[in-house]
Amino acid sequence: MHLYVYDHCPFCVKARMIFGLHQQPVELSFLLNDDEIIPHQLIGKKMLPILVKDDNSAMGESLDIVDYIESRSATPMLSEQQSPALAQWLSDVGVYVNKLLLPIMPTTDFAEFLTASSRDYFTEKKQAYVGDFAALIAQRATLVEKINQDLLRLAEIIVAPHAVNGTLSYDDIHLFPLLRNLTLVKEIRWPKAVAEWRDALSTQTAIPLLFDLAH
């Protein structure tokens, strides 16, 4: 199977996680962010992740891909258990965290941003809904302080180092991509319980964290 992704994309990380958890090999391709042709050819719109299955049919939507790999496994790994506290936390943080993270993305060495035109494409598209990147970069210290406070709250929600609810669930799939992207931000103060969970999920999914790219 073949998975088309962007490295910065939280939905793509969700799809990558399920392959890692099941230790199922998948061929990964990182598309340039301004490549509209391949996604359109595969699913008729410009959106990743896309899984091309063994029968050559293409599937979009991260959670459909997660469910597809789960349902094919003799030993499904994700419980349906949901933490209302985590859902609330993700919703609260979702209000502002893109203002911190999106302006950083085109300054990284991610494969999807290797060309000037791919960086320009991303910047123009994301600024249209999150706001001017230069203005957001000026707010970075305030946004970092907000997430540092919220990570303290998250530490109280995490039940066990290997799984946010004590056993692996879709909640782990929802949380890990955000925390992975936050490893790009060098000023983050990681509470111990959050750092342990983050590292354990990175190990279990075989998806590297981004500290090497942090600035």
Ligand SMILES: N[C@@H](CCC(=O)N[C@@H](CS)C(=O)NCC(=O)O)C(=O)O
């Ligand atoms: N509901 C979709 C959302 C996927 C999504 O929003 N992907 C973004 C990247 S994070 C995308 O491809 N956006 C179009 C673009 O970047 O041009 C899913 O869960 O897979």
